[in-house]
Amino acid sequence: MTAHSFPPTDGPLQPPRKGWLLWPFHTLSRRMGQGVAVTFYSLVVLIPLAALFSNAFNDGWGFFWKAATAKEALSAYKLTIICSLIAAGVNAVMGLGTGWVLARDSFKGKAILNALIDLPFALPTVVAGVTFYTLYGPKSPVHLTLTGTWTGITVAIVFVTLPFTVRSVQPVIETMTFNAEAAAATLGASPWRVFRTITLPTLLPAIVTGAGLAFARAMGEYGSVVFISNNLPFRTEVASSYIYSLAAAGDPVGAAATAVTMLLVALAVLVAVSVASRRLVKGH
Amino acid sequence: MGRSPLWLRIIVLLYVGVLVGVPLVFVFQQSFAHGASALWTALHDSSMGNAIDLTMRVVLLALPVNTVVGVGAALWIVRHPSWLSRVVDRLIDVPLAISPIIIGLMLELAYAQNGWLGRPLAALGLRIIFSYPGIVLACIFVSLPLVTRQLIPLLREIGSNQELTAASLGAGPVRIFLTITMRSIMWATAYGVTLTLARILGEYGAVLIVSGNITDLTQTLTLNIGANFENYNAYQGFVGAGVLALTSVIILLVLGVARHRERKRHEHLA
Numbered sequence: 001m002t003a004h005s006f007p008p009t010d011g012p013l014q015p016p017r018k019g020w021l022l023w024p025f026h027t028l029s030r031r032m033g034q035g036v037a038v039t040f041y042s043l044v045v046l047i048p049l050a051a052l053f054s055n056a057f058n059d060g061w062g063f064f065w066k067a068a069t070a071k072e073a074l075s076a077y078k079l080t081i082i083c084s085l086i087a088a089g090v091n092a093v094m095g096l097g098t099g100w101v102l103a104r105d106s107f108k109g110k111a112i113l114n115a116l117i118d119l120p121f122a123l124p125t126v127v128a129g130v131t132f133y134t135l136y137g138p139k140s141p142v143h144l145t146l147t148g149t150w151t152g153i154t155v156a157i158v159f160v161t162l163p164f165t166v167r168s169v170q171p172v173i174e175t176m177t178f179n180a181e182a183a184a185a186t187l188g189a190s191p192w193r194v195f196r197t198i199t200l201p202t203l204l205p206a207i208v209t210g211a212g213l214a215f216a217r218a219m220g221e222y223g224s225v226v227f228i229s230n231n232l233p234f235r236t237e238v239a240s241s242y243i244y245s246l247a248a249a250g251d252p253v254g255a256a257a258t259a260v261t262m263l264l265v266a267l268a269v270l271v272a273v274s275v276a277s278r279r280l281v282k283g284h
Numbered sequence: 285m286g287r288s289p290l291w292l293r294i295i296v297l298l299y300v301g302v303l304v305g306v307p308l309v310f311v312f313q314q315s316f317a318h319g320a321s322a323l324w325t326a327l328h329d330s331s332m333g334n335a336i337d338l339t340m341r342v343v344l345l346a347l348p349v350n351t352v353v354g355v356g357a358a359l360w361i362v363r364h365p366s367w368l369s370r371v372v373d374r375l376i377d378v379p380l381a382i383s384p385i386i387i388g389l390m391l392e393l394a395y396a397q398n399g400w401l402g403r404p405l406a407a408l409g410l411r412i413i414f415s416y417p418g419i420v421l422a423c424i425f426v427s428l429p430l431v432t433r434q435l436i437p438l439l440r441e442i443g444s445n446q447e448l449t450a451a452s453l454g455a456g457p458v459r460i461f462l463t464i465t466m467r468s469i470m471w472a473t474a475y476g477v478t479l480t481l482a483r484i485l486g487e488y489g490a491v492l493i494v495s496g497n498i499t500d501l502t503q504t505l506t507l508n509i510g511a512n513f514e515n516y517n518a519y520q521g522f523v524g525a526g527v528l529a530l531t532s533v534i535i536l537l538v539l540g541v542a543r544h545r546e547r548k549r550h551e552h553l554a
Contacts (some may be wrong), residue, residue: 127532
């Protein structure tokens with residue numbers, strides 16, 4: 001409905017001017033609002049981002065390349081990417097299952113389960129970090145020591161990124177109709193075949209989106225990982241921890257170069273995910 | 285078709301229970317591990333008190349700023365599309381995809397005393413890095429899109445017919461904003477603001493770099509927990525962690541209420 005058709009023109013009312021809707025952005029205040037918004041965004045995000053890039057290339061391309069591909073940096077990238085990929089994969093599978101149970105079942109305590117899913121978003125990462133370190137550390141009460149291992153790092157990342165796939169898959173399952181599934185079942189398809197050929201393709205875009213977001217978040221994780229990892233250079237040092245150690249040691253150019261590399265990887269993942277999920281939607 | 289098999293439900297309950305439930309219970313158990321009097325003493329630790337104080341002051345500035353900016357940005361993007369607002373819309377999630385450590389590094393490079401913005405500000409006698417303004421800046425950055433991304437789809441969906449009607453009946457812009465726009469986005473805003481609060485309270489990596497982590501001066505509660513833990517004072521760390529864990533459980537309850545109200549409002553309209 002457009003503004004012109006309302007209210008009826010035969011009445012005493014005057015058609016409203018569209019400008020009213022734009023408060024607080026109409027006329028002068030709109031200009032001012034835009035100015036304030038641009039200044040704010042520049043001061044908080046854009047100028048610091050520019051400062052990062054400028055510092056990374058401060059000493060020329062050669063230094064950037066040397067810092068970004070230092071041996072310790074390469075092993076940190078490798079560890080971070082592998083652990084993040086595994087965590088995203090685990091969360092894709094378990095998130096699908098959890099989303100399914102939350103969307104389709106009703107049982108006592110479901111509300112608690114639903115609330116627990118969001119806990120990793122609400123719980124500070126450092127709290128998760130010290131808890132996992134103590135729970136699975138050298139004096140573990142459950143006799144399971146994961147400190148200083150890739151498994152420990154992956155467990156911490158899986159915890160932190162748990163909500164992403166669940167929350168992207170759950171609403172899709174809630175609104176799904178199962179007509180095609182029912183038809184396939186009456187034609188003699190096994191439940192597994194129905195799931196694999198009909199249900200899974202429908203859910204794939206949501207799974208890819210959730211797993212992609214989880215991966216991007218995992219790549220930058222610090223507080224939850226830094227304790228359980230023990231931070232051993234070349235072995236269990238994640239990328240953000242390596243960047244922190246460079247910054248703390250007074251090497252801003254090296255830290256910025258490594259940070260720029262990680263940013264570009266995260267950006268590439270986000271773009272790939274949005275392209276992939278758009279293709280999957282189209283292909284369906 | 286539809287209901288999940290029992291084995292799936294059991295696996296999911298075990299998975300979420302072990303991964304999330306056990307650590308949550310464990311935090312509280314550790315806080316009470318040495319009895320009530322030890323807990324009472326630990327709660328009155330002066331460094332932790334100072335850290336809580338600082339965290340509160342950061343919340344008091346960063347939360348209102350991000351609420352106003354978040355609501356304003358969402359209205360601007362949805363109601364006043366332009367090339368600029370479309371660019372902002374595309375980039376809105378970027379702060380969430382950047383590692384907190386990198387955010388801290390970016391702010392330090394720009395606002396340190398030899399940085400682009402830090403130098404002129406230092407000439408004016410303003411210190412940003414290793415001080416309160418830097419911590420606030422870091423918290424604003426990490427939680428910047430949380431309100432806006434709750435509101436954009438909602439504002440698109442509700443459209444502007446009600447506001448047009450009110451305007452045609454003679455309501456002024458302030459009245460329209462307060463009685464119609466704000467009323468329909470109230471619970472979604474509450475949801476976004478609560479998420480923002482959780483993010484500010486829990487920020488660690490960015491604040492670690494920007495604040496310098498000076499005990500009693502620039503140490504927020506999360507930094508205090510980390511420092512106690514690293515200095516072999518794990519119990520004190522766990523008491524702080526217990527305080528934050530309790531806060532996050534309360535935050536979860538508020539989020540649940542906000543989501544429930546928003547859904548009810550939605551059903552009411554439909």
